[in-house]
Amino acid sequence: DRGAEMEWISQYPHEKEILLPPLVGFQAINTRVERKTLVVELRPSLNLKSPTIEEVIGKLKSSYLTLLDILKGSLQAEALVGPSEERTELHESKAKAAEELGLQRKAHEETNPRWFNNALNYQEASTAAFAIDAKMATKSILAEMKTSGAYTATFGGYQMHKLGLTGL
Structure with missing residues (x-):
């Protein structure tokens, strides 16, 4: 039957x-x-609830693509906050970062799922996504500090991400 x-x-x-x-x-x-x-x-x-072999092999790829979707969605939402006349360079930067994450997703959609099962490959791809998000978070913090007038901070490139706010 x-x-x-x-x-x-x-x-x-x-x-x-x-x-x-x-x-x-x-x-x-x-x-x-x-x-x-x-x-x-x-x-x-x-058993329709059991994952197929392809789904099991592709779990890390799926989690990576989901990560990109979450980060991209968050940046897109932040880029649209406030009336359009009040949007700043920071809003534009977030929109561009969201686009960059979208391009990163497109580039990896066709990647063989087994590639992500190599820990170094998964780490490399995830680190690149988190670097984009961290850069935008740092820009947001610095923009807030600049508008509040509480601090004057000068950082350079990647050091800004490594030092965070502990250098203040």
Whole structure:
């Protein structure tokens, strides 16, 4: 009752052929011995909640693409905060960073999922995404500090990300 009987098109009509869908397991219902043969009665069981092999292999790729979607969505939302006449260079930077994350996603959509299963590859790709997000977070903090007039800070490039605000 779980498979497709194929004996009507089989080239071996005396054999009973049945095609079963993916994710089918077999449950032993009964066992008996006939002469010197152990006969096991099986019942097919279809588990639609089990991931396919492709899904299992692609979990890290999927988590990476989800990470990009989350970071991109967050930056896009921040880029649109406030009336359009009040948007600043920071808003434009966030919009560009969101675009950059979108390009990064497109570049990796066709990447073989097994590539992400190498820890160094996954780390490299994730670090690049987090670097874009961290750069925007740092720009936001510095813009807030500049508008509040509380601090004057001068940082350069990557050092700004490494030092964070502890250097203030």
